[in-house]
Amino acid sequence: MNKIKTGQCYLYRENGYESMVIDITLKKQIEHEALKDAFSLTIQRFDYLSCKLKEVAGDFYLEQNSLPFVIRNSPNHIPLGGKEANEHLIDVHFHDKTLYIDYHHGLCDGKGILPFVRSLLYHYISITTGEKLSINNNYTESSSYLLNETKEPGNLILSPLKHTQKEYTGVYSIPLASEQASRLTHSYRREVSIDSSSLLSFAKNHNATPAIAIAILFSEAIANTDNLTNSETVICNLAVDLRDGVGLNNTFKNCVSTAKLPYIASNQDSYEKLAENNRELIANFKKEENINYQLNTIISLSNHLDGIEGFTNKQQTLSIFNNLLSDTFILSYIGQMDLGDIDQYVHSVHTYSSGTRGLSIEMIALKEKFYLDIMQSFSNEKYIEAFLQLLKDNSINYDSLTLKKYSTPKDMLHNKSIL
Template sequence: MSKEKYFVTSGDAMMLYATLGNSYTVRLRLRLDSPVDKDAMRKAIDKTSARYPYLCVTLRKNDSEIYYEQNDKPVALINSLERITLNSPETNDHIWAVCYEDCDFCLDFYHGISDGTGINYLLATLLYYYFSELYGSIDSRGIRTLEDPIRKEEIIDPLDEMPVIDLKSLPAQPSVSAVNMMKSCCLNPAEGKGLHLKIKIPEQSFIPFTKAHDASPGVMVSVFIARAVEKICKGHTEPLIGRYIVNARPMLGKPDTYHNCLSSVTLHYDERVRKMPLETQCTVYRGKVFVQSDEDRVRRSMGISGSVGKMINGLPTLEDKIRTSMKLSEDLYNSSTYFVSYVGKWKFPQLGEHIKEFWTVTPARSFPVAEIAAVNGTIFVSMLQPFSEHILYDAFIEELKTNSVVFYECGSEPITIANININNQ
């Protein structure tokens, strides 16, 4: 009996084809308030899998493309926090899996099929069923459960529905090379997939501070990183450019899709901004986020992204798709000094009260990335970097100290995101 196939959508195409060789997986690592109960977690995974059949797939390839194939095997539950390989026998050929050890719980998933917002829908369902097994009735409002029908709005990629733009008619964009810390400071590469440095900041300390400076947590972290890089890379001649990742679903009127649906805000830290006091810098950055997150502007940007995805999917061979996607991604990465991503505050307090830590771990490319999560009154900042020195981390900590922000250092560890195997047809 043939299995149902799902083809790569316009919104996922570049992310998927550009990262095939880079293991672009994400690990959401949570520390719960009690050791993980294996039997309860197994039941929760099975119920969650039934609610998200469109995420229970195997990634396959042939000479012309990547596609997904329905996977009816159970999603893996692994009693270890070591690096795993998704889409392999170890994980029953699934593109997501759950790992655990004592109170630590990890959800590993492949970024080529979904982004942080999309996978958080699944995470909320998983934790809902898990805590329901342990504690009984849990408020399910806003959480997708088996009682809710699967709606087409979850499955449709909004970029597939956007009109095709003639990419050749767009004005050519000048090539920009941003300051790169690895090169500018002659830093040593970290082993493996990079280094993860962790900081906890109580909301009661940080939120009043950010509001007083006309900022949000994501904007403030972006400003602090820019200030830190400026102090480290003194005399740099390339522009210092940050990228703040934005969830584009609200602007497209498609809040429910699981597909990658991300836009980015470009944050230049130029000489004019450098001379400003912190509060003014925050106002400038927040203004940039506001302007570049305008609905019409995001729709235009996402329309271009969708057309790029359609172009990639239309290329004749798998090699063509990979080469084109990697070139486009390299142009973006070369013009970036750092990335900041914040999916927003955890929306389910009854689940959140059992979450003691929440770290988002992504690959460290050629530049540092700050991933931010907020749950149970605490902001968790994951500093993910490709170099072994703590030079940026130390400068960021100094910004917190200088501005009297309460924080707790939580150590460092190697990035242990999953590998991913691509199965042949």
């Protein structure tokens, strides 16, 4: 059995933690039997994802799960880790043209699940088209594990170096979120697809990356909408992958922290200057001393939990996460799907979860479009509308669907008896 370390904080939420979802809409109807065959080939390669959690004295360990996966024809999400999912921590299902991959954040993060997703798509499209396809993918059913692919970052021993991230005062908290005293049973989500060429052109013209461009524009939207003063700072909490910095670029396990990107409402800096500042902040964040500090912080929390006896006491220790609000908002860019020839068969891709307090944005890309899922714990769309207007003002082409009220189910781990 392998003890979960960096994913521990997702295992003790009150009443369970909501599923993470990647949904991929193809250009043709999904064939059930072909998907089952593709999954069978894929899980042979990613056999470590065929697992369940075993609880021992309040600690969780991964162990092999011999129960079958059921590839369902249904758009409905089921609780992970429970009987309905045969205790599995991933669930693959489909409806019409849309493929859903649900996974537990305690098992892995977005970057960690992507190789599995790419491989599943590769096998499915190969089976249904009969064509020999090209994909930048080392994860076929016959390939061996990559270096450190199953390595647990939480077991690393790192030099206790100091962090370099600046602390900010006057950080703005969205009133609609700060007023919410408890975690909601649902969230609100707006899907936005952005034309790649126009976003990349804007980013290039202002010396920004796509993620930095979105961070700046959404920060500006919040500042303008709420008429912030020069004493208030909008913070974009940008998810930053730590893998390369600690030599574990292939691990599927959780290995992410957040860099704080500030936007001061009264600042008259150009987009170029803001992008330059953000690039510098991210570069400093990725320095060895700070990467070590960030991962050591996660490891220290895990080690602290190891010293606490019993599930209930561990859950109480982590209760602060039940309704945590990350001011001002969160942005997570998983990256390019990098599908090669398969890209032409995919219409769209989205990634989301529910229950998070405040406002968070998940971002992922195909060749021709960037896909944003803007998730809120409130229904007011004023920040989204202001953001879309800024896209329009800057000649960034986009499409947007209407706001959805939705939820992804909480896991069933909390219903298991403590051993």
